[in-house]
Amino acid sequence: MKDAREDILGLMPHEIVKRLQEMGEQAFRGKQVINWLYKGVISFEDMTNLSKATRKKLEDKYIIGSVKLLEKRISKNGDTIKYLCLLADHNIIECVVMKYNYGNTLCLSTQVGCRMGCSFCASTKQGLVRDLEVGEMMAQVVMANTHIKQTDERGIRNIVLMGSGEPLDNYSNVIKFLRLVNHPEGLNISYRNITLSTCGLVPKMKRLAQENIPITLSISLHAPNDELRKKIMPVASAYSVDEIIEAGKYFFEKTGRRVTFEYSLIDRLNDNVYDAKELASKIKGFPCHVNVIPINEIEDMPYKRSSESRIKVFVQTLKTLGVQVTRRRELGQDIEGACGQLKRSYLDSLDK
Ligand code: SAH
Numbered sequence: 001m002k003d004a005r006e007d008i009l010g011l012m013p014h015e016i017v018k019r020l021q022e023m024g025e026q027a028f029r030g031k032q033v034i035n036w037l038y039k040g041v042i043s044f045e046d047m048t049n050l051s052k053a054t055r056k057k058l059e060d061k062y063i064i065g066s067v068k069l070l071e072k073r074i075s076k077n078g079d080t081i082k083y084l085c086l087l088a089d090h091n092i093i094e095c096v097v098m099k100y101n102y103g104n105t106l107c108l109s110t111q112v113g114c115r116m117g118c119s120f121c122a123s124t125k126q127g128l129v130r131d132l133e134v135g136e137m138m139a140q141v142v143m144a145n146t147h148i149k150q151t152d153e154r155g156i157r158n159i160v161l162m163g164s165g166e167p168l169d170n171y172s173n174v175i176k177f178l179r180l181v182n183h184p185e186g187l188n189i190s191y192r193n194i195t196l197s198t199c200g201l202v203p204k205m206k207r208l209a210q211e212n213i214p215i216t217l218s219i220s221l222h223a224p225n226d227e228l229r230k231k232i233m234p235v236a237s238a239y240s241v242d243e244i245i246e247a248g249k250y251f252f253e254k255t256g257r258r259v260t261f262e263y264s265l266i267d268r269l270n271d272n273v274y275d276a277k278e279l280a281s282k283i284k285g286f287p288c289h290v291n292v293i294p295i296n297e298i299e300d301m302p303y304k305r306s307s308e309s310r311i312k313v314f315v316q317t318l319k320t321l322g323v324q325v326t327r328r329r330e331l332g333q334d335i336e337g338a339c340g341q342l343k344r345s346y347l348d349s350l351d352k
Contacts, residue, residue, distance in 0.1 A: 003088055008062040009037060009142065010135030012176075013185040023057055031185075037064065038187055040146030065139030067093075072147070083144060087112070087136060091129055095140045095163055097148055103157030103193075104148055108140040110174055111165025116199050117234040118220075120264065122298045123164035131170040137177040141187060158193040162218070167196050168204035178213050191215045197262065202239040205247040209254040217251050218260040218291070219244060223270050224278035232266070241282065249286055260289045264296075265311055267304040276314045280321035290318060293328040 008016065016037075017030030029050065036047045042065065044050075044058045066088035073082045079099045086092055095108040114121070115128035145156040159181065161167040167174045174196070181189050197218040198205060205217065221241065223229035229236035248259040261283065265271040279290070292315055294305040306314070311327070318325040 003063055003066065005061055005063045007064070007066055007133060007135030007139075008033070008058070009065040009138040010133055010176075010180075012180055013183055019061075023054075023061075025054060029054065033058070034185060038142060040142050063088075065135055065142060067136055067139035067143060069143060069147075081144075081147075083140075083147075085140065085143070093132070093136075093140070093164065095144060097144050097156070099152075100158075103154060104152065105158040105160060106141060106144045106156045107160045107162045108137060108144075109163030109165050110137060110161055110167040110170050114165050115169065116166050118199065119232050120266065120295055120298065120301060120303055128165075128169075131173055132165065134173050134176045134180065137173070138180060141181060141189075145187065156187075156189070158195075159189060160195040160197065160218075162195070162197045166199055166201070168198045168201040168208065171204055171207070175208075175211060175213070178215065182213075192257075195260070199233060199235045200239050200244040200247075201235070202243050202247045205244075206250055209247075209251040214255040214257050216257055216260060217248065217255075218262055219248055220262045220264075221279075222262065222264050224275050224282055228270055228275070232269070245282060245286070248288065252287070258288055260291050263290055263292050264294070265292060265306040265314060266295045267306045267310070269303065271306040271310050271314050273313060273317050276317035277321065280318055280323050283323065284321075288324070290323055290325040291328050292318075292325060293330065296330075 011019070013030075013034050016034055017027050020030040020033065021027060032049055033047060041047060044055045044062075044064070047055055068086040069083060070086045070092065071084040074080070081097045082094060083096070084092060084094050091112045093109040093112055095106060098105045098107065109132060111131050112129035113126050114124040117124050141156060141159065149155045161174070178191070178194065181187050181194070182191055191214045195216040195218050196208070197220060199220045208217070221229075221244065222232060223236070224241065226236055226240050229241060248261075251257070251259055263270075263279070283290070292311070294311055295303055297303065297305055315325055315327055
């Protein structure tokens with residue numbers, strides 16, 4: 001049964017202070033609670049500078065981040081850690097920490113499952129189960145940050161919304177989460193260090209541009225034209241490549257932040273030289289970035305990753321045509337680091 005108590009991790013700092021004041025406490029008590037929460041404390045009992053009575057009052061009304069760590073997997077070279085988390089309603093989500101030289105990056109989930117139906121993505125196989133609450137997204141950050149800080153004082157510096165789910169399909173919760181994670185009294189993670197990835201929900205991209213949240217917008221394009229895109233992404237029937245690029249330009253104009261186009265290479269499907277040329281012509285003159293990554297082969301899917309030589313030619317073609325392109329590092333392959341893979345293998349093992 002769903003816990004009737006509210007998740008305190010989903011509240012903004014000023015909301016927490018107000019709630020404590022409503023309980024007859026002074027404002028600084030709210031600040032103490034906030035401190036504990038972001039230090040990773042998961043029980044009010046452990047907030048030892050509050051009176052027993054206050055702890056009890058909090059306990060009666062609130063829970064702290066309803067996410068429980070089920071399992072963690074660390075890649076052989078230690079640069080990727082994948083966390084499998086149990087939600088209060090027994091759904092399972094996952095998040096991944098990737099260690100880069102410039103800081104630790106957390107890739108988190110915004111929904112249980114996804115309804116976008118991209119044919120190469122494991123997260124969408126069972127469709128959308130539900131949206132994640134603000135506190136459930138925060139809990140992923142606090143949990144990973146606390147765990148990483150045990151061995152690395154830098155903690156989590158960057159966040160990418162690239163786990164399971166389509167962030168713009170859970171719009172209001174994601175917006176509140178972004179404001180909360182950026183809050184100076186909270187984790188204070190700079191918007192510049194946050195990337196939101198979308199399959200291209202055009203109206204929501206435009207709305208996001210107006211929120212005054214200058215994050216990096218990453219657009220999963222994966223094809224230079226609608227015909228090809230429709231073969232792999234059902235959302236392509238709702239919004240055209242041209243509209244998506246226009247929305248990307250609008251985001252850039254409004255926020256001054258460069259957008260990134262994600263392009264996963266599938267052998268002989270979207271990795272031809274003429275695809276690279278078409279992509280280059282579509283984004284010509286737009287100061288953006290293209291991130292190329294070979295598709296991660298997933299069970300029951302007909303796609304193969306492109307050969308090294310085809311990847312190189314694709315990237316080189318874009319470069320020659322003046323596109324700023326990088327090949328994304330593939331981390332955590334040995335721990336099933338790609339979208340939805342760990343969760344699926346965990347669930348499969350339970351079935352057996
Ligand atoms: N729904 C959002 C964010 C989640 S997916 C989006 O579509 O952008 C994060 C990125 O991983 C997207 O670019 C997505 O297209 C890509 N992706 C999903 N499955 C993949 C796979 N098997 N191999 C490579 N990239 C994949």
